[in-house]
Amino acid sequence: QSLEPIHGSLSGKKVIVTAGGTREPLDPVRYLTNHSSGKMGFAVAAAAKQAGADVTLIAANPFISAPNGVHVINIETANELLKAVEAQFVHADILVMAAAVADYRPATVSDKKIKKTTDNETMTLKLVRNPDILKEISSIKKPGQVVVGFAAETNDLISNAQKKIKSKNLDLIVANDVSQAGIGFNADDNQVTFLFADGRKDKTPVESKKQVAAKLVEIISKEIQK
Numbered sequence: 001q002s003l004e005p006i007h008g009s010l011s012g013k014k015v016i017v018t019a020g021g022t023r024e025p026l027d028p029v030r031y032l033t034n035h036s037s038g039k040m041g042f043a044v045a046a047a048a049k050q051a052g053a054d055v056t057l058i059a060a061n062p063f064i065s066a067p068n069g070v071h072v073i074n075i076e077t078a079n080e081l082l083k084a085v086e087a088q089f090v091h092a093d094i095l096v097m098a099a100a101v102a103d104y105r106p107a108t109v110s111d112k113k114i115k116k117t118t119d120n121e122t123m124t125l126k127l128v129r130n131p132d133i134l135k136e137i138s139s140i141k142k143p144g145q146v147v148v149g150f151a152a153e154t155n156d157l158i159s160n161a162q163k164k165i166k167s168k169n170l171d172l173i174v175a176n177d178v179s180q181a182g183i184g185f186n187a188d189d190n191q192v193t194f195l196f197a198d199g200r201k202d203k204t205p206v207e208s209k210k211q212v213a214a215k216l217v218e219i220i221s222k223e224i225q226k
């Protein structure tokens with residue numbers, strides 16, 4: 001695997017990266033999920049490791065294998081992700097939430113396979129809200145800890161992402177437009193805008209997720225020195 005050069009160091013820093021998409025079970029054979037592959041978060045974990053950090057990767061059902069030299073915690077659901085992030089964050093300097101978290105989960109999980117019925121042509125699922133992990137983290141965040149979110153949007157990218165910086169108390173959000181084919185979900189390339197809490201904006205060209213990850217790690221290494 002080729003490495004992108006990284007300008008900046010995270011030596012001595014403990015970094016938590018979440019990646020992949022949560023799975024919300026419906027019954028023993030079915031679940032709700034999304035198109036996240038884990039590629040972006042895994043690239044961030046690899047770049048942080050390359051920059052000298054002690055990296056813990058909390059992985060939600062990734063399609064690819066984890067980079068070498070990082071600690072991996074595998075979870076499935078949003079609730080499991082919340083527990084793992086809370087346990088790790090207390091010892092961390094930096095949290096990067098690249099995971100695509102299901103906003104809702106089935107209200108009940110059947111312990112037996114749900115059968116179709118001959119008299120019903122339609123079926124309605126009742127869903128309940130999952131916890132917002134970044135909001136929970138914002139209430140335990142200490143001065144000096146850096147928290148980075150991702151925002152995948154199909155419309156009003158910048159204004160939607162700016163609202164999330166405020167509502168989730170983030171230092172930085174990585175916003176990307178997922179309405180275009182070839183970038184974003186499950187692609188090798190990405191094109192993002194880094195949006196800072198102080199209003200600064202930095203738009204990248206279409207490039208590999210590894211290149212985006214290298215830039216993100218450089219930005220974080222500058223933020224953590226402030």
Ligand code: CTP
Binds near residue numbers: 097098
């Ligand atoms: N996120 C989270 N907990 C959730 C949902 C999202 O911590 N329950 C995190 C994601 O990991 C990401 C950021 O919040 O870093 C933004 O996720 P996104 O889905 O874009 O935002 P939501 O707040 O869920 O808003 P919506 O999906 O309605 O746009």
Ligand code: CA
Binds near residue numbers: 101102103
């Ligand atoms: Ca969401």
